[in-house]
Amino acid sequence: MSFINYASREINCKIVYYGPGLCGKTTNLQFVYQKTAPDAKGKMISLATETERTLFFDFLPLALGEIRGFKTRFHLYTVPGQVFYDASRKLILKGVDGVVFVADSQEERMDANIESLENLRVNLQEQGYELDKLPFVVQYNKRDLPSVLPVDNLRKELNPTNVPDFEACATTGEGVFETLKAVAKLILVDLKQGK
Amino acid sequence: MANPQMVMYDEEFKQINSVIEKLLKEANAKVIFLVDKNGQLISGVGETERFDTTSLASLTAGNIAATGGMAKLIGEKEFSILFHEGEKDNLHISIVGGRVILVVLFDSRSSLGLVRLRVKKASDELTIIFGGLLKKAEEKEKSGDTDFPFAEITDDDIDNLFS
Ligand SMILES: Nc1nc2c(ncn2[C@@H]2O[C@H](COP(=O)(O)OP(=O)(O)OP(=O)(O)O)[C@@H](O)[C@H]2O)c(=O)[nH]1
Ligand SMILES: [Mg+2]
Numbered sequence: 001m002s003f004i005n006y007a008s009r010e011i012n013c014k015i016v017y018y019g020p021g022l023c024g025k026t027t028n029l030q031f032v033y034q035k036t037a038p039d040a041k042g043k044m045i046s047l048a049t050e051t052e053r054t055l056f057f058d059f060l061p062l063a064l065g066e067i068r069g070f071k072t073r074f075h076l077y078t079v080p081g082q083v084f085y086d087a088s089r090k091l092i093l094k095g096v097d098g099v100v101f102v103a104d105s106q107e108e109r110m111d112a113n114i115e116s117l118e119n120l121r122v123n124l125q126e127q128g129y130e131l132d133k134l135p136f137v138v139q140y141n142k143r144d145l146p147s148v149l150p151v152d153n154l155r156k157e158l159n160p161t162n163v164p165d166f167e168a169c170a171t172t173g174e175g176v177f178e179t180l181k182a183v184a185k186l187i188l189v190d191l192k193q194g195k
Numbered sequence: 196m197a198n199p200q201m202v203m204y205d206e207e208f209k210q211i212n213s214v215i216e217k218l219l220k221e222a223n224a225k226v227i228f229l230v231d232k233n234g235q236l237i238s239g240v241g242e243t244e245r246f247d248t249t250s251l252a253s254l255t256a257g258n259i260a261a262t263g264g265m266a267k268l269i270g271e272k273e274f275s276i277l278f279h280e281g282e283k284d285n286l287h288i289s290i291v292g293g294r295v296i297l298v299v300l301f302d303s304r305s306s307l308g309l310v311r312l313r314v315k316k317a318s319d320e321l322t323i324i325f326g327g328l329l330k331k332a333e334e335k336e337k338s339g340d341t342d343f344p345f346a347e348i349t350d351d352d353i354d355n356l357f358s
Contacts, residue, residue, distance in 0.1 A: 002201070003201040003202075003203075003231060003233070003235040003237075004201070004202045004203070005202070005203040005208070005237075006202065006203060006204050006205060006208075007203050007204060007205045007207075007208030007209075008203075008208070011345075012235045014233060014234070014235075042247065042249045042250060043247055043249075043250050045250050045253065045254065047257075056257060056261070057257060059234075059250070059253045059254075061249045061250075061253070064356045064357065065355070065356050067345070067348055067352045067353070067355075067356065068345070068347070068348060068352065070345075072356060075234065075235070075253070087264055088261070090264075091257070091260040091261065091263075091264055092257075092260075094232065094233055094260065095231075095232070095233030095234075177357070181357050184353075184356070184357075185353050188345070188348065188353050189353075191345045192345045192346060192348050194345075194346070
């Protein structure tokens with residue numbers, strides 16, 4: 001849930017990147033961090049294992065600019081994708097304003113994608129949210145790899161409701177900002193409608 | 196929505212700041228900040244420019260969330276106070292009114308006992324202010340009297356953010 005501060009004229013929104021282990025959530029944030037001007041970003045925090053797997057979350061605060069005199073900030077979080085970190089994933093979803101589901105396009109990760117998306121639905125429900133009512137976008141990542149499934153196949157399984165979706169290669173940054181913009185826009189439109 | 200919208204108005208912002216300014220002095224603390232449970236910084240006083248308060252806010256909320264999860268697993272409601280002792284600086288973290296996190300950073304010029312005592316008093320005052328704030332926001336929403344700035348934003352406004 002966004003935080004509107006009329007005193008300091010700020011609006012803060014929380015975006016969570018969700019998806020199976022190794023799908024590229026952290027890489028998305030790293031790319032955004034690298035490509036954002038120093039004055040528009042805070043420190044990126046990664047609570048990770050020694051092998052660079054996310055242990056609790058990554059956090060990247062962005063201050064993109066002003067809308068109607070209000071500083072608009074987005075706080076980007078990733079969840080740990082590994083199945084056994086489910087308790088942590090639930091915590092990070094608290095107060096979420098928008099979700100990016102990062103799918104791993106490789107054929108052998110299809111089951112993991114489906115399982116993770118189902119896990120997202122269940123965990124949101126536990127917090128009283130419904131995925132279909134939240135600002136939500138899907139990213140098909142790792143399009144550069146040889147064993148990827150056609151986007152149409154991925155879409156059929158992972159995006160039946162036809163939310164905005166994007167092909168990406170998070171390591172080179174392709175599609176990364178398009179994805180972020182899309183979810184940010186959905187959040188702002190929701191705010192506009194006073195949801 | 197799972198939670199009511201968190202909002203802050205000028206009047207309450209001033210009240211809150213005067214409570215934590217007073218706490219800063221009375222507890223001999225270095226920095227005090229307030230964070231909502233989702234990790235958004237609400238306000239900070241003291242030597243705030245020496246610390247990355249945005250990151251601290253996010254990690255504090257993560258910390259409270261994690262210990263809250265542990266509490267549930269052992270059948271507790273939540274741990275309402277956390278204390279981290281460092282070589283020089285210490286952190287006293289407590290939950291105010293069930294919703295907001297109060298963080299007090301202090302060194303050897305103060306003591307845990309003093310901080311605890313002062314925090315208790317300040318917490319009661321803050322609980323009342325935040326309670327009133329919540330009510331006010333709910334009433335405003337019901338009556339449709341929101342001076343919400345986003346009602347009139349256009350697609351262009353949104354696109355400009357990313358240009
Ligand atoms: N080829 C290729 N590799 C990628 C791409 N995106 C991420 N990777 C790699 O995939 C690996 C895992 O990426 P992470 O971003 O750490 O994955 P994650 O989703 O954060 O994983 P968890 O933290 O375990 O949930 C890293 O070695 C990345 O460099 C991509 O688009 N193409
Ligand atoms: Mg990660």
